[in-house]
Amino acid sequence: MPSKGKTSDKKAAKSKKASKSGAKTSATKAPKKTAVKPARPKATKPGAAKAGAAGKSAKAGKGRDFEPRIVAFACNWCSYPAADAAGISKMQYPPNARVIRVMCAGRIHPAFVLRALELGADGVLVSGCHFADCHYLFGAKRAAEQFEKTAELVRILGIESERVRFEQISAAEAPRFVKVMHDFVVDLKRLGRSPLAGAAEGELVVPDAMGDETT
Numbered sequence: 001m002p003s004k005g006k007t008s009d010k011k012a013a014k015s016k017k018a019s020k021s022g023a024k025t026s027a028t029k030a031p032k033k034t035a036v037k038p039a040r041p042k043a044t045k046p047g048a049a050k051a052g053a054a055g056k057s058a059k060a061g062k063g064r065d066f067e068p069r070i071v072a073f074a075c076n077w078c079s080y081p082a083a084d085a086a087g088i089s090k091m092q093y094p095p096n097a098r099v100i101r102v103m104c105a106g107r108i109h110p111a112f113v114l115r116a117l118e119l120g121a122d123g124v125l126v127s128g129c130h131f132a133d134c135h136y137l138f139g140a141k142r143a144a145e146q147f148e149k150t151a152e153l154v155r156i157l158g159i160e161s162e163r164v165r166f167e168q169i170s171a172a173e174a175p176r177f178v179k180v181m182h183d184f185v186v187d188l189k190r191l192g193r194s195p196l197a198g199a200a201e202g203e204l205v206v207p208d209a210m211g212d213e214t215t
């Protein structure tokens with residue numbers, strides 16, 4: 001007859017084996033839990049799409065964000081002091097112009113205007129004295145004649161005539177200078193980027209040969 005102690009030992013061994021095999025099967029069967037995080041949508045700032053579209057349109061040369069580049073040839077004796085007086089009087093006008101001071105508007109050859117357009121200007125202003133005020137007697141008249149040729153060349157080249165402008169502004173007419181600048185910027189914003197300015201990306205280039213009177 002087997003003793004009681006031996007049977008209890010056998011039972012204990014059996015239960016141990018069973019528990020071991022059970023543990024093994026549960027370990028193989030149970031699938032490993034892997035944490036899968038749901039993909040988060042990228043955070044976008046409100047209005048980012050809008051700003052992108054505005055930037056694109058500004059680059060294309062249209063829309064409210066487009067800032068036209070203007071070259072303004074201003075006579076030393078009238079228009080340049082008018083621009084100066086506007087600044088001193090803290091009159092607000094668009095800062096789109098690079099002002100180039102010349103001794104007389106009669107000096108502005110059509111080639112200067114075309115060269116400015118070629119270098120990336122969206123518009124060119126030639127501004128001189130009233131006919132009776134010109135320091136060089138016939139300089140203002142000559143400026144008007146030269147500008148007629150300029151306007152004709154611009155027309156032949158297929159550029160919008162509003163891109164070039166001739167104005168007579170005396171030193172005492174600072175508010176008029178401000179108005180001319182405002183109107184010119186509004187016109188150019190409507191027209192958009194100059195067709196000639198396509199090649200000249202970025203900043204407007206004013207070569208040294210035009211003098212160091214650039215602002």
Ligand code: FES
Pocket residue numbers: 075076077078103104105106128129133134135136139140143
């Ligand atoms: S001096 Fe001003 S246009 Fe001649």
